[in-house]
Amino acid sequence: xxxxxxxxxxxxxxxxxxxxxxxxxxxxxxxxxxxxxxxxxxxxxxxxxxxxxxxxxxxxxxxxxxxxxxxxxxxxxxxxxxxxxxxxxxxxxxxxxxxxxxxxxxxxxxxxxxxxxxxxxxxxxxxxxxxxxxxxxxxxxxxxxxxxxxxxx
Numbered sequence: 001x002x003x004x005x006x007x008x009x010x011x012x013x014x015x016x017x018x019x020x021x022x023x024x025x026x027x028x029x030x031x032x033x034x035x036x037x038x039x040x041x042x043x044x045x046x047x048x049x050x051x052x053x054x055x056x057x058x059x060x061x062x063x064x065x066x067x068x069x070x071x072x073x074x075x076x077x078x079x080x081x082x083x084x085x086x087x088x089x090x091x092x093x094x095x096x097x098x099x100x101x102x103x104x105x106x107x108x109x110x111x112x113x114x115x116x117x118x119x120x121x122x123x124x125x126x127x128x129x130x131x132x133x134x135x136x137x138x139x140x141x142x143x144x145x146x147x148x149x150x151x152x153x
Contacts, residue, residue, distance in 0.1 A: 005040045009033035041069045047122070048129035064132060072128050079124040083117045 012029035016022060042065045049055040049064075065072065090113060094106045 005036045009036055037073075038069055041065065041072050044072055044125050045129045045132070048126045051126075054133075064129075068128070068132060072125065075124045075128055076121050079120050080117050083113055083120060087113045087117070 009029045009032045012025055012032060016025035016029065019025065042062050043058060044061075045064050046055065046058065046061045049061060055061075087110060090106055090110045094103060094110065097103060097106065
């Protein structure tokens with residue numbers, strides 16, 4: 001699925017590289033890439049549905065994310081923002097140090113932040129799935145303090 005989503009934009013960038021970087025091809029690659037991101041987010045609920053043994057096909061996952069793509073994108077961006085800021089600080093420190101011990105420690109910190117970013121993004125999608133699907137996602141009722149948020153999503 002990832003190859004199908006990322007392949008066309010990557011192919012456009014490669015063709016642009018071989019032709020000497022014409023601007024129109026880079027703009028086409030950016031437009032295709034944006035469309036691929038939106039399409040990828042429309043299938044964001046596939047993994048949480050599989051984890052909860054509720055997966056009923058990609059068509060249902062497509063329908064479940066109707067009118068929620070920007071919300072999912074916002075939740076992922078806002079939940080990953082502090083981690084990405086920390087990653088930026090660690091990478092800047094990596095580029096300015098010459099000591100091997102410091103590079104090892106900063107490299108491990110960078111790796112930890114990368115895995116933390118992946119976990120937070122996956123958790124953000126799972127929370128979006130939970131709020132969008134409500135009590136039917138796991139068969140449990142939502143608590144009273146969460147129900148109003150569910151209505152807005």
